[in-house]
Amino acid sequence: MNFATLLLLTGFLMVAMSSVSGQDPTPGYNQKIPEKIMTPDRVETRIGTLEFSDGRPNQATVDKLYDNLLLIRGVETFLNGIPATSIEGLRLGNAEIGADQSNEVVLFEELLDSNPLFLTGNTDTVYCSGFLNLKQDGPTVVEIPAKCGPGTVNDAYFRFVTDMGIPGPDAGRGGKYLILPPDYEGDLEGPIGSKATEIDGQTYYVSQSPSYVNWVILRGFLVDGKPDAAREMFQNGLKIYPLAKASQPPKMKFINGSKKVFNTIHANNYAFYDELNDVIQREPVSMLAPELRGLFAAIGIEKGQPFEPSKKQQQILTEAVAIGNATARSIVFKPRLEGVKYYEDSGWMTGFVGGDYRWLKDEGRGGRYLDARTLFFYQATVNTPAMVKKMVGKGSQYAYVTTDKDGNYLDGGKTYQLTIPANVPVKDFWSVVIYDPQTRSELQTGQPFPSKNNKRDDLKENADGSVTLTFGPKPPAKNQYNWIQTVPNKGWYPLLRLYGPLPPWFDKTWRPGEIEAVH
Secondary structure, eight states: OOHHHHHHHHHHHHHHHHHHHTOOOOTTSSSOOOGGGOOOSEEEETTEEEEEETTEEOHHHHHHHHHHHHHHHHHHHHHHHHHHHHHHHHHHHHHHTTOOSTTEEEEOTTOOOSSSBOTTOOSSEEEEEEEEEHHHHOSEEEEEOTTOOSEEEEOTTSOEEEEESTTSTTTTSOEEEEEEOTTOOSSOOOOTTOEEEEETTEEEEEEEOSSSEEEEEEEEEOBTTBSHHHHHHHHHHOEEEEGGGTTSOOOOEEEEOTTOOOBOOOOSSTHHHHHHHHHHHHSOGGGSOHHHHHHHHTTTOOTTSOOOOOHHHHHHHHHHHHHHHHHHHHHHHSOOOTTOBSSTTOOOBOSSTTSOTTOBGGGGTTOBOHHHHHHHHTTOOOOOGGGTSOOTTSSEEEEEOOBOTTSOBOBTTSOEEEEEOSSOOEEEEEEEEEEOTTTSSBOOSSSSSOEEETTTSOOOOOTTSOEEEEEESSOOSSOGGGEEEOOTTOBOEEEEEEEEEOHHHHTTSSOOOOOEEOO
């Protein structure tokens, strides 16, 4: 068979195939190519017109798409980096007022007022905040006094390491906790959540952290509405020291954080990336999974490498962090997450969407619930199962709302009311604290504590035992005891806390009222 004959047969075969398929060949091909795998020469998108020559992008399109890729990854780095920079912000805040060693802690002796910038902190318990440096100190002991309220250790990516105090393994009896560094190679076992282990004849609750920096946050309850007992409990009973110095532990230093002006919140501008880079450079590579490290590295944040974006890259990342910040605010203040509402016909929402402190969706079948994690960490701190699980009579539960019953944002120049029905299902106490939507910290007003607490405050009850709180720039003519001040030309939003929640909260047979504007 000569070449001409072969060519003729090939042509007949192609015609036959086309006839069988009933479709004409795509120009330039031997058969019909599915449209779904082809790229048109011109594509209109939200980032502009993209132009191609036979599937190959022209130079203008290439430049546009690489800029967009950096923008996308910059936004995702912001949203996924918030847990790390939030812990870093807290660490920097402690250091700002003199607590930069493990034996130096910030104790809010007169409660947390609105002067410090602190994500949705409460005005109801005595906070004691310290940071461990396991790279410097090695295995570190935290001695918890008896009657300590809820306490938690979180790692440098705000992941749970162990609980302490009432929800911890010491169950409020006090005890010694040993936190091992990520590169520990000894014989001790330190699972997340702690394991009771005998060391030199004493029992320690041992955990191994994935990071060098760890936040120890403890809370003490008020007694007769006063912080004195909790303050003395920490000052007399809390000890933090390297295990290597157990025989001669360094003296504790307690720094009063009440009424002081300092910041513990991560940046929302380009400085965010610098804060994240500091964390990545300090912590071991093993702290984060390769996928997350790869995302950060895509914008230049990589361990052992300088973070030096070009001027153009800095401009793009500045835009990216602005978009990321706006996205986080949308997720917090107008969330669209399934399961965020406590009740179908209500504005009250949970900060722990999905009910998993690891932020796993549908028990892990849906992977990591990324937007739920953003919703929490953009406005809150402390990650513990005690805030998620149904722990009747222990732990704590939270609900927040950003709008009135008509769906409008809350206006500091207007007056509103919220009724808390009688028989609030708590073993310990309940409170309402209001926050500034800008800083997500306590709203700064003429009142040092923008809150009401049923144990601390002399609240006036209605005839049916309910309590009606009033929010507004001026005190009401009657019942000023129940008034929380707001600020004209500023927004606000409240958070309801229940410490020691009881069954009616979990089964929803008890629920708070809605916030209603007073006309």
